[in-house]
Amino acid sequence: MPSTETHTLPHPSPPFTHLHLTAFRGVSNASALRARLIAAASESAAADEKRAMDWCFVDGRMVTSREHLLLAVQQALIAHGNSALRTRGIHGEILFCLSPSANITDSLRNFGVNESTSTLVLMRLSSSPDGGEGVASVVEGDQVSVDEVLGRETDWPKVRKLYKLNALGKRLEGEQGQKEVDRLVCTTVAMKSVAS
Numbered sequence: 001m002p003s004t005e006t007h008t009l010p011h012p013s014p015p016f017t018h019l020h021l022t023a024f025r026g027v028s029n030a031s032a033l034r035a036r037l038i039a040a041a042s043e044s045a046a047a048d049e050k051r052a053m054d055w056c057f058v059d060g061r062m063v064t065s066r067e068h069l070l071l072a073v074q075q076a077l078i079a080h081g082n083s084a085l086r087t088r089g090i091h092g093e094i095l096f097c098l099s100p101s102a103n104i105t106d107s108l109r110n111f112g113v114n115e116s117t118s119t120l121v122l123m124r125l126s127s128s129p130d131g132g133e134g135v136a137s138v139v140e141g142d143q144v145s146v147d148e149v150l151g152r153e154t155d156w157p158k159v160r161k162l163y164k165l166n167a168l169g170k171r172l173e174g175e176q177g178q179k180e181v182d183r184l185v186c187t188t189v190a191m192k193s194v195a196s
Contacts, residue, residue: 004132005146009125013081016090016125019073020132023060023121023149024141030117033057033139037113041088052138056091058098060119061155062111062162064182066146071189072097073123078193090125100163100188110162119153121146156181163188 004022027033039045040053063069076093079085087093087104099107113120122135136143156178160166163185172181 004135006129006132008129009077011077013077015127016077016080018126018129018131020124020126021069021121021146022132022135023119023144023146024139025060025119025144025149025153027118027120027139027141029140030113030120031115033113033117033120034115036138052134054091054124055135055138056094056123056125057113058095058111058121058123059113059117060121060149060153061117062098062159063121063150064154064159064178064185066150067186068098068182068189069121069123069150071186073125075189075193077125091123094123097189097192100192119149121149151178151182154178159185 004020007019007021009017009019036049037053037057040049058069072094075097076085076090079093079097080090085093087096092104092108095111096104096107098111101107101110118141120139120141122139124131124135126132160172160181163181165172165181165184168180171177
C-alpha cells in the first residue's frame with residue numbers, strides 16, 4: 001500500500017509547515033465520509049473525530065494535475081497568512097481555491113466529497129512531518145499514489161463545463177487539449193485571489 005507523501009513547505013505559514021498528500025480509488029464510503037465531515041465541523045464534535053477528519057477531501061475527478069492542487073494550497077496559505085480566509089478553516093479554503101466560483105457552497109459541492117465520489121485526493125496541512133498518519137482507517141478504498149489519480153481519473157467534460165471552457169470546442173479534446181485545459185484551470189486558480 002502506498003504511503004502518504006509528506007512535503008516540507010518552502011514558505012511555511014505558521015502553524016503549517018508540512019503538506020501531506022494521499023489518494024484513494026474505489027471509495028465505497030463517500031456518503032459516510034461526507035456525513036462525518038459535517039458532524040466533525042460542529043462545535044460539539046469529539047476532539048478525536050475532529051482530528052481524524054482534519055483533511056481536505058477532494059473529489060479526484062475534478063483535479064487536473066498536481067499543479068492544480070498545489071496552486072490551491074498556496075493560495076489558501078496566502079489567505080491564511082493574510083488573515084483573509086473566506087471559509088471556516090484552511091482545508092475548506094483549499095476547496096474554495098480549487099474552484100472558479102466565488103460561492104463557497106458551490107466550491108464545496110463541486111470539489112469536496114459527495115455521494116458519487118469514487119476517487120479521492122486527501123491533503124492535510126500540519127505542523128508536523130508525522131501529521132499524515134491514520135487516514136487509511138477513515139476511507140474505505142484502495143490507497144494509491146497521488147500520481148495514479150491526478151489527470152488520469154479527471155472528468156474532463158465536467159471540468160471544462162465548470163470552468164466554462166466548452167466554447168473553445170474541439171481545441172480542448174485529446175491529450176493536447178487536456179494539457180490546455182490544465183493550463184487554463186491552473187491560471188484561474190492562481191488568479192482567483194486577484195480577481196475576487
